Amino acid sequence: MVKLWRCEICGDPYIGDEAPSNCPFCGAKQKYIKEFKDAQVNFDVELNEKDKVNAEYALKVEVSNTTFYFCAAKKVKELEGQKLFKALGKVEAEHASVWKKILKLDEIPKGDDTCSVDFKEDLEDSHARETRAIEFYKKAAEESENPRVKEIFEAFVEVETDHLKLSEERLN
Numbered sequence: 078m079v080k081l082w083r084c085e086i087c088g089d090p091y092i093g094d095e096a097p098s099n100c101p102f103c104g105a106k107q108k109y110i111k112e113f114k115d116a117q118v119n120f121d122v123e124l125n126e127k128d129k130v131n132a133e134y135a136l137k138v139e140v141s142n143t144t145f146y147f148c149a150a151k152k153v154k155e156l157e158g159q160k161l162f163k164a165l166g167k168v169e170a171e172h173a174s175v176w177k178k179i180l181k182l183d184e185i186p187k188g189d190d191t192c193s194v195d196f197k198e199d200l201e202d203s204h205a206r207e208t209r210a211i212e213f214y215k216k217a218a219e220e221s222e223n224p225r226v227k228e229i230f231e232a233f234v235e236v237e238t239d240h241l242k243l244s245e246e247r248l249n
């Protein structure tokens with residue numbers, strides 16, 4: 078029977094018979110997707126100095142990666158590349174939106190990243206970006222003493238690891 082679900086990481090709702098394997102918006106794993114009535118979603122967290130610095134940096138990373146992926150989605154000539162980078166751009170935009178809410182900002186800043194017209198070069202850039210994001214999120218998760226902030230950092234380590242696999246598969 079169709080149900081209303083909600084992702085506990087990004088807070089977005091999803092309608093479907095089953096919980097999806099990954100949140101269609103932020104990519105979080107199924108363990109974070111609950112029936113709406115059971116979902117615990119909180120963006121009103123008290124950030125200590127370290128978490129604030131890390132959340133601000135995370136926002137920068139996500140804005141930069143969003144801008145890069147949407148650029149690549151427009152520039153590469155391969156249809157699969159266009160769609161892959163579009164999908165990745167949408168997920169990174171959702172990540173930026175999570176940090177915006179955590180940081181209580183009115184809007185998401187604009188990025189100025191560029192990209193290549195060459196699919197392979199963009200896959201290499203994607204690989205480097207995701208590697209850096211994973212390393213940073215791992216460190217930030219370890220440094221955080223706030224369970225909610227830690228949870229988001231940890232969930233995003235898994236999502237960015239999925240992204241890394243997508244480029245690896247195509248570069249090998």
Ligand SMILES: [Fe+2]
Pocket residue numbers: 139142168169172210233237
């Ligand atoms: Fe991301």
Ligand SMILES: [Fe+2]
Pocket residue numbers: 142169207210236237240
């Ligand atoms: Fe990513």
